[in-house]
Amino acid sequence: MSRNSNMKFLYVGIAIALLLAVLAPFLASPDPDGLESAASHVVEKSKLSNLDENKPAVNAPMADYSIKGLGKGGEVAAIAVGTLAVLVISFGFGKIFRKKA
Amino acid sequence: MHIPDSFIPLDQAIIYWVIALPFIIMSMKWAKNELDEMKIPILAALAAGIFAIQAMNIPIGMGTSGHMVGAVLVAIIFGSPWAGVLVLTLVLLVQGFAFGDGGITTMGANILNMGVVSGFVGYYIYSFLHKNLSANIAAFGGAWIGLFISAIVCAIEMWLAGTFPLVPGLITMGTYHLIIGFIGEGLLTSIAITAIAKSRPDLLDDSFTARPDKSKKEVHA
Numbered sequence: 526m527s528r529n530s531n532m533k534f535l536y537v538g539i540a541i542a543l544l545l546a547v548l549a550p551f552l553a554s555p556d557p558d559g560l561e562s563a564a565s566h567v568v569e570k571s572k573l574s575n576l577d578e579n580k581p582a583v584n585a586p587m588a589d590y591s592i593k594g595l596g597k598g599g600e601v602a603a604i605a606v607g608t609l610a611v612l613v614i615s616f617g618f619g620k621i622f623r624k625k626a
Numbered sequence: 627m628h629i630p631d632s633f634i635p636l637d638q639a640i641i642y643w644v645i646a647l648p649f650i651i652m653s654m655k656w657a658k659n660e661l662d663e664m665k666i667p668i669l670a671a672l673a674a675g676i677f678a679i680q681a682m683n684i685p686i687g688m689g690t691s692g693h694m695v696g697a698v699l700v701a702i703i704f705g706s707p708w709a710g711v712l713v714l715t716l717v718l719l720v721q722g723f724a725f726g727d728g729g730i731t732t733m734g735a736n737i738l739n740m741g742v743v744s745g746f747v748g749y750y751i752y753s754f755l756h757k758n759l760s761a762n763i764a765a766f767g768g769a770w771i772g773l774f775i776s777a778i779v780c781a782i783e784m785w786l787a788g789t790f791p792l793v794p795g796l797i798t799m800g801t802y803h804l805i806i807g808f809i810g811e812g813l814l815t816s817i818a819i820t821a822i823a824k825s826r827p828d829l830l831d832d833s834f835t836a837r838p839d840k841s842k843k844e845v846h847a
Contacts, residue, residue, distance in 0.1 A: 556683070568790065624658060
């Protein structure tokens with residue numbers, strides 16, 4: 526284990542993540558996920574409208590991994606921005622909380 | 627499996643936050659004790675990769691899709707389910723606040739289901755299977771069952787919330803996540819473990835998770 530090989534792991538990880546960000550808007554299934562799909566089957570129709578996913582407690586700036594008016598390109602950008610945000614946050618977290626030598 | 631705000635009443639959502647908090651704090655303690663400078667790039671790469679792969683929903687038929695969660699993969703590499711809780715907490719924070727994927731009030735429940743339940747169940751099943759089976763097969767079994775159990779827990783939470791009826795909820799959530807867990811979690815975790823075993827076998831043996839004082843001499847190598 527060396528610092529260099531761990532940095533290489535990081536770069537490969539970033540490359541795979543950004544590749545996924547570019548592909549996901551085109552390849553990801555638009556079908557509802559397991560929880561939403563279950564909701565549409567087991568919850569009565571009258572109650573279903575109260576479970577609208579589009580009524581969050583806090584409005585997210587890039588809801589549904591999209592940027593208003595930018596179509597697929599916006600989706601790629603949104604996922605890429607999220608990926609880099611997670612990267613920076615986990616790196617920063619690691620630096621702050623790491624085991625001090 | 628990201629629960630939106632509207633699926634759990636606020637009082638119950640707060641209870642899940644209260645249950646999740648000690649796990650989150652423990653995961654930070656894990657970082658303080660185990661996460662040395664060398665491991666930070668690995669943690670960051672896994673977190674970023676898991677965020678991205680969660681955007682890649684895989685169709686499973688029946689008009690339904692699902693995606694990898696990733697807590698078991700992280701737990702296997704770091705040799706601790708607390709690492710999975712930590713990474714899923716960071717990923718869910720960004721997903722909830724920036725993308726509205728999973729609610730803010732329900733984030734405690736989502737951290738519990740995807741970080742704690744899937745990660746702990748999956749990691750310990752992996753550890754048990756790995757005594758007699760290769761890492762990639764053990765990883766497949768652990769990741770698959772871990773995701774399935776977390777979906778069962780989620781279905782019970784939905785029942786307690788008054789959102790899903792108990793038995794149909796368990797059957798539907800269970801069926802979907804047996805399939806999602808097989809493909810999205812089990813196979814992908816196994817593929818990732820196989821790739822890491824080829825390129826970075828040290829990440830899977832004890833030299834990576836050993837106490838840094840044991841491996842210190844390698845740091846400057």
